[in-house]
Amino acid sequence: MSFNRDTIAALCLMLASGGLMLASLEIREPDYGVLSPATWPRLIIVILGLLSVIYFIQSLRFPAVKTPDAERQTLPAFFSYWRNVFYVFIIFGLYLLVLPYLGMLIGNMLFSLVLLTALGGWRPIILHACVALMASGGMWLLFTYVLDVFLPRGSLTGL
């Protein structure tokens, strides 16, 4: 019997089920309506909790998910293995934070350029700039002028 990724996932799910059950106690009970707004979510949480317990037992008896070798070694090896995924998370998160200031046109161009360079390296920077310009600019034109969708302007850029 040993802990593995499935065991940790099962524990997280059990904790989440418990937390959500507590949160469901906060749902207001109105005096009207047949089905209380909390009934359906609670029913799902109970099922989710039971399934998580089965998953937990299953993970201890039959560990299925193997940790990739590169992940097991050191912290730098872990970051190296998941490098691209972290790049996307961080760059996308930053993009969302600056979007209200830069607007969608400039924001998307910068997002594409930075992400392309993070994933593909500095050498093809001109290619990356062209792709960012054409892809983001093209889609902005398409949505703004063909599909009549108003895309957000930045409070700093005005674009």
Add this chain to the structure above:
Amino acid sequence: MEIFAEALLNIFDPATLIFMITGVGAGLLAGSIPGFTIAMAIVLTLPFTFTMPPAQGLATMIAVLVGGLSGGLMSGILTGIPGTPSSVATTFDGFPMARRGEPGLALGIGVWSSFCGGIISAILLVLFAPQLATVGLEFQPWDFFMLVMFALTVTASLAGENLVKGLIAGAAGLLIRTVGEDDAVGVGRFDFGSDYLLTGFDFIAVLIGLFAFSQLLSDLRDPMAARKALSDQKRIKVKIEHRRAIAILLKNWVVVIRSALIGMFTGILPGAGGSIANILAYDQAKKAAKDDSEFGKGDPRGIIAPEASNNAVEGGALTPLMALGIPGDITAAIMLGALLMHDIVPGPTFINDEPVLATSIYIAFFTASFIMIGMQSVVLRAFVLVTRIKTYVLATVILTFATIGVFALHNSAEDIWTLFFFGILGFAMRQFGFPLAPMILGVVLGDIAELNLARALAIDPDPILFFVRPWSLFFAIIAVFSMVFPIYQKQRDSGSWLARFYSPLMLVAVSLPLFMMGGAFRTSLAAIALALGGFVLARRANRRAV
């Protein structure tokens, strides 16, 4: 006739045709690139269709779908790497045929088989959907609730290797849908004082995040692979051989029809899609062949079977969607999302209430298959160009597009946050081996399940009715058997108790609700099921005793 004419005008409107041609082209291309699935192409098409009239939007999505289903064969035949899981079996004989110097013939057989599969399933869709809708009119809220539960359990049991993970994903999908204001009484749930959570997650942003964003993250995970292109071939000189391909198809018409039927019925079953149908049809074609020695070396039947079946799947998946409002697979679930986006709720009355839209869907299905034939040669050239683009460039462009598309849904930056959160969640689920299909179905069907639960309890608060009404009992029984199915499948050849008695017990069990339904046809069906089940049960029990 008026309805048909109006639907015809909807689809043959120049703007709709242009969108459909573009959609087929985009679908063919998306389907041909390994790692970029058909569902991803459909889900990314959704934001475009938001501003379109419903018929035009759905026609565009159907065009992407038909293109996507046929696109996988290009990559499979020319590179040996299937573009989508639906075309895995196509590579078994398509690639060897291409390597022995007949890529044009292999592509021709694939294209025309796809076309025939699509047309056969479109005909069956037109014939079956109204019949199934008539049956659906008998359904009461208890039955609809149990039907949703059945759809979730069967998807969970077929979508991944671990049933428990599938069920967890389905339950999580249902739970995600409960966040925000309750539809019935307007009370906030799981909002934790946040306005963003109080409005609930936009389910299209959830779908794009869960499916497209997480898929792109998976494609980018390996830094070395992300910097590579699919192929470094500068030119592929291929001319699709249409005439020879048609002659071969006519000679093997039985394989075409059998495979299309396999695809159609696999599609009707929730959760079972093209990835299962193409292997099943290939296997059947091989078993039925008098001489199967050429299979795996470039036998035309090895291309016909998977391609005819995978294109027929969507006709099957659209049948329960149009007749009952229950999608047959992920792509049909996204189509349901598109209908809901336009405030159209499909159900048993959909075909009668929205006859023009229903007929437009049928016509779009046929038209897209014809457009697909014409577009293959054009897209073949584009495919060669696209395969030379590095994965990280393609992924970044698609991610940028997804971001704008999600914003365009409601002009809300909060939806982009939803895309981001669910992208991370979907990626984590993929890494831990949780199937996404049950979760997506849970998100799409969550409201329908809760609504019918509330309606059922409003009529009669007795919960036992969920298990004693004929149709709800029927769905409950097949839901239980579908949950046991993965265990049965593993033990099928072991001679265990479950392996011997699973099928006869299921026949005996379903005979009960069929008897309860009454009527000459269903009673006869129940009697046959009971007799057959009882006979097999007794025979297997005796064999064991001996």
